[in-house]
Amino acid sequence: MEIDFEKMQGLAPAVIQDAATGEMLMVGFMNRQALDMTLRTRFVTFYSRTRQTLWTKGETSGNRLEVLAAWTDCDQDTVLIRVRVLGEGKVCHTGSRSCFIQELPLGDTALSKEASR
Amino acid sequence: MEIDFEKMQGLAPAVIQDAATGEMLMVGFMNRQALDMTLRTRFVTFYSRTRQTLWTKGETSGNRLEVLAAWTDCDQDTVLIRVRVLGEGKVCHTGSRSCFIQELPLGDTALSKEASR
Numbered sequence: 001m002e003i004d005f006e007k008m009q010g011l012a013p014a015v016i017q018d019a020a021t022g023e024m025l026m027v028g029f030m031n032r033q034a035l036d037m038t039l040r041t042r043f044v045t046f047y048s049r050t051r052q053t054l055w056t057k058g059e060t061s062g063n064r065l066e067v068l069a070a071w072t073d074c075d076q077d078t079v080l081i082r083v084r085v086l087g088e089g090k091v092c093h094t095g096s097r098s099c100f101i102q103e104l105p106l107g108d109t110a111l112s113k114e115a116s117r
Numbered sequence: 118m119e120i121d122f123e124k125m126q127g128l129a130p131a132v133i134q135d136a137a138t139g140e141m142l143m144v145g146f147m148n149r150q151a152l153d154m155t156l157r158t159r160f161v162t163f164y165s166r167t168r169q170t171l172w173t174k175g176e177t178s179g180n181r182l183e184v185l186a187a188w189t190d191c192d193q194d195t196v197l198i199r200v201r202v203l204g205e206g207k208v209c210h211t212g213s214r215s216c217f218i219q220e221l222p223l224g225d226t227a228l229s230k231e232a233s234r
Contacts, residue, residue: 001219001221001222007166008125013130013144015132015141015144017141021139022134022138022139022140023139024132024134024141024197026190027130027132027190027195039221039222039223039224040223040224040225042223042224049124067223069220069223070220070221070223071217071218071219071220071221072217072219072221073143073144073209073216073217073218073219074209074210074211074216074218074219075216076219078144078216078217079221080141080217092190092191093191094191096191099190099191099192099195100188100189100190100195100197101188101190101191102118102188102189102190102191102193103186103187103188104118104156104187104188104189104196105118105156106156106157106159106184106186106187107156107157107159108157
């Protein structure tokens with residue numbers, strides 16, 4: 001199966017979901033090499049856009065992400081990975097389990113007013 | 118709350134999750150205007166990279182995505198939206214509920230051999 005990395009200049013978003021709870025944990029980016037390492041080693045490895053290097057999630061913190069299953073989507077430009085979180089289970093560098101910790105307000109809020117200026 | 122759209126030339130990945138089941142449904146991209154419309158109208162609107170225009174998911178098929186809650190992540194460059202699927206519930210244009218329908222093989226498979234050439 002071929003992943004389309006060309007839409008994003010060699011990268012594809014990789015969505016990480018807790019296989020046990022369904023919780024969305026984080027989104028990172030993978031290039032071909034990172035995806036290959038992820039599938040082959042069964043530990044999530046991303047490509048860091050800022051550092052321009054591969055990094056295996058949790059290699060220093062111990063909160064590694066063990067790959068239980070992986071999918072791509074209908075146009076093959078995104079990857080979904082269902083994982084088991086190892087270590088202390090703190091996926092986010094802020095110390096929380098998920099990186100999605102900031103709720104956005106719905107309705108006619110400050111955000112939408114700001115954006116419509 | 119300010120979303121960082123600059124990392125991806127004006128776009129941020131938007132991960133869509135079924136609020137009832139936790140199922141990952143699709144990933145699209147939003148620019149500032151698409152996110153604003155999504156939060157304000159409470160129906161998911163993406164920015165199409167190929168057509169370079171906003172599109173409200175399900176506006177023709179009826180399978181609209183009603184926003185129940187939205188989050189951003191720790192570095193504020195990704196959006197997670199938990200939705201209720203309206204209409205027939207077929208989110209993917211292939212007719213399936215989720216766009217993530219193609220499983221990727223784990224281990225030392227054809228994909229990894231191909232990538233390591």
